[in-house]
Amino acid sequence: MHTSTTSQLPSAELTGLRAQALPTLPPHSALLCSQHHPPLLLSSSRLLASRCDNHLFADSPAQKTRQQQHHQSFVSTPFPKTPPRPAFGLFKGNPFTTATLASPSHKLFDLFVLHDPEYNTPPSTSDDHQLPHRRNQKVLPLAEEESRRPRQSTEGPLLLQHPLHQTSPRNPCFTPSRRFSAGLSPQFVLSVYPRSHPATVWDMVMATAVLDNYTNNANHTNVALKNSIFLDSIQQHGVINPKQLIGDALHQRVQAIDHELCDPGEEDTFFVADLGEVYRQHIRWKKNLPRIRPFYAVKCNPDPQVIKLLAELGTGFDCASKTEIEQVLGMGLSPDRIIYAQPCKTNSYVRFVKSAGVKQMTFDNADELYKIAKLFPGAELFLRIMTDDSESLCRFSMKFGAAMDTTESLLALAKDLGLSVVGVSFHVGSGASDPLAYYKAVRDAHLVFQRAHELGFNMRTLDVGGGFSGDCFEAMASVLSGALDEFFPPHSNIEIIAEPGRYYVATAFTIACNIIARRTVEDPTLDGKGYMVYVNDGVYGNFSNIIFDHQNPIAKILRVGGKTIYDTSAANPTPVGEGFEYSVWGPTCDGIDRITESTRFDPILDVGDWLYFEEMGAYTKCSATQFNGFSNAHDVIYVCSEPGAKALLDL
Template sequence: MNDIIEFNRNNIDLNNSELPYSIFNVEDVIEKYSQWCRLMPRIRPYYAVKANPSLPLLKVLNKLGVGFDCASQHEIETVLELGAKPESIIFANTCKTNASLVYSRDEDIDLMTFDCLEELKKIQIRHPEARLLVRIKVDDTDSKVRLNRKFGCSMTDALNLLSAAKQMGLFVIGVAFHVGSGAQSADAYDLAIARARQVFDMAEALGYKMSVLDIGGGFPGLWSHSLDNNEITFEQMAKVVNTAIDKHFATIDDNGHWYDNLTVMAEPGTYFCETAFTVLTRVLSRREVSDDQNNWPHIMYTLNDGAYGSFKDSIYIRKVYEPIPLLSSDIIAKRQPYNSILWGPTCCSQDCIQDNCPLVEMFIGEWLMFANMGAYSTNFDNIGFNGMPAPVYRIYVSYKAKQVLIKRNVWKPIRSYFYQFGYNQQ
């Protein structure tokens, strides 16, 4: 964190700039990738682009060897332009437009998910050679964003869909699921993998040769050391996942089939991007608010980024943000804390970043920093709601990150790509 603060001081004109900033720390993503490879070496991650479609991040992930989970034609086009290979892409939105199916067929994007008959019909007409994963409904009760009300089929529907797919001459090769974003229970993966195994058996009984298990996303974005004691860590999840795969798949089943050739993949989004981005906002205005007794209960600040920009989760999941004043510890020690409200810059009264926020007194023109801002919060439209500007993008490459990229022979192409995105070599 100190490195990032130092980087900000050197790279941003803190006295004059009135724009918010979003800082991408490349080392953080590299570390996440090596943690993944260390703890789940058998499982190839396909990064869920929707979590943060920033091009420099996608470029780094592509060069590290990560595949991509795309939700739309636009996301597929984006990763193909960056150099991703078609076989490293899964089209993992169960509900697809006809045009995106035709596009996928033309670009050899064959791997995709489905969870209903109507989508199978679309696929049969527009991409009959697709390799399909049936997305099943799993228990997501212990997750922050539940997905299984909208996506995934029941076991009964899975059986009917597999039979229908067989009759339609379609190629089902595996099973996908998602235990919900911000999953809080490692057991959810165990239960889901057990269910997937049952669907493998159903499909095998219908004559399909199943070979792909896609365990979705849901992995924590925060590093284990910054999680609360009661929160589940990536290490704990990885252990449960590895054991469950062995328990449910790495044996000969009752019909004598081996799952030797099983490919296990995942679609982590939050995991790769949450901690890699830091947002810097400036205090545009402040108001001291008294109540009717003429007390002075709190201060309201208007910042230059808000719920329509980087702080969307204040609306969607009531996320609690922790502002860090970009002030020296001497100054912080001398200032009094006040109960504060942090507002975004638009005219909308829902544009509230944080209510009841204890914060030392801040003044107009001072900066607040927010860590762990990479997941589902980035805003890359140049001009947003109310004409407010998007954060300026900056890229921080530590010495260590650069050495790793040099060693992998990918530093030069990444560096030349980065120059377009506010990267200045240190």
């Protein structure tokens, strides 16, 4: 095994359920075992995987013989044919190493304990959740009071930092993740502590494994070797600065453009997308809403790299048209990862999804039920109900959703037509700002579930829709989680899904626009003069979100006078009364094509300078037009500030 050039973790041995029969594991490693999935040995230079048998941990001589035979082939069997691989990333953290794995189907996986035999942990005070010990090593108890112990602080995008009982910073044990009271948590964390403290050369290792996508070939019962996806062994890395990555990409692009000599189109608008931000948002989701499986709303931003990353992370996809469904299926994804969340569908599209195998779809009226009964009677239907979306940026209830007093008759009609209603969906509106809207909607959905059960439907899924805003996400998640625990507790075995869109991508995209013209405005009210600047994008292009999505993009200076000033104080607008006043206009002939009515900057902007706008990932590129003959095919430059996302995408 390849040896790291940096300091090594303490020598480690595996202890666990009858673990005496298991082999000693190398440093930088840990073993994950599950009754239904192959064990995964996490290592700085190897990933080992094998089948987990019922007799893997046993005391009988015959079973021990099988174990010995099983482990003799530990490094000799070829890996099964290209199963999707778990993903690893490296980034610097506090003085311990952490590995995190997540199952998108919310399965629980038990971990075994890795100990340094040179150290002893204090004796446990409880026999609950104990694993047999070795060399006087004991597993710390996982009693409920553990959740009240202080959590270890950590840098980096952890799904969850497991609360550890430690008597000193030198406690060198892997501790198994506790089972959360909901019983559905899809994440767990392992922690290992180095000998030295503080440890300045230790990197945090994060592994995000989509275990459901791992193909367990029953013909390969032996442990198999697979090359690590690390380019190098674990070594010290600097902290990745997302702003720096974005700034470098912006700078390299605009620096290479000479607006005096460039060909037509070279100075066009372009995006920089940080896929690491999408990754962080997914981790944030899993931390705050662990029971809810996200189905990304493709309409918000159908960027292929975003969809690929989210697919690798195990999300489903909310599609509203044939084109969106074709895009997702074209990436090799299973039809059962798609919900056709369009209550009013084109006939030909219904026939298409039937042929494509996409069964999940929504309805909200009787006419749609007759259509589905005729064209796709085998569909799995979600009754979409009307909600209070009065506090949302984009309200949908005036167009979609069945009123509560009509739900009983719709369910009865579906029953008479022989259709299968499997769930309820709602949408509190895009860009929702009232967390209580989720509580009311979940309460109403529970009432519909009760009515459906009385009619004999096998209801299994609640779709809580979209509308999640990054600004108040934690508050919304808290209210939503409380409502779900009250009306759809974990023991109800109801699957919960959602349709986030802007939540994932809004903050991941930055757009850069070139100033193509300037007009000086002499006006005494402007303290002498101001400027109208015209850029090569506008409300008919990527800034359509101003009109249709009620957004207010903030202009900042990217490059002025041949100097890039991205993410500096000089790039930001100045307070009223300082600097020069500007209005920012789009390139079309329409007077409505204005991006910014009034802003102020210290520098004097001129033709050839560049502006940038952050948080431009939602409902921008996807709704751009070609009005006036301007192109809507703008480049996207991808950066990735999260190594875990980088590994998933093979960047």
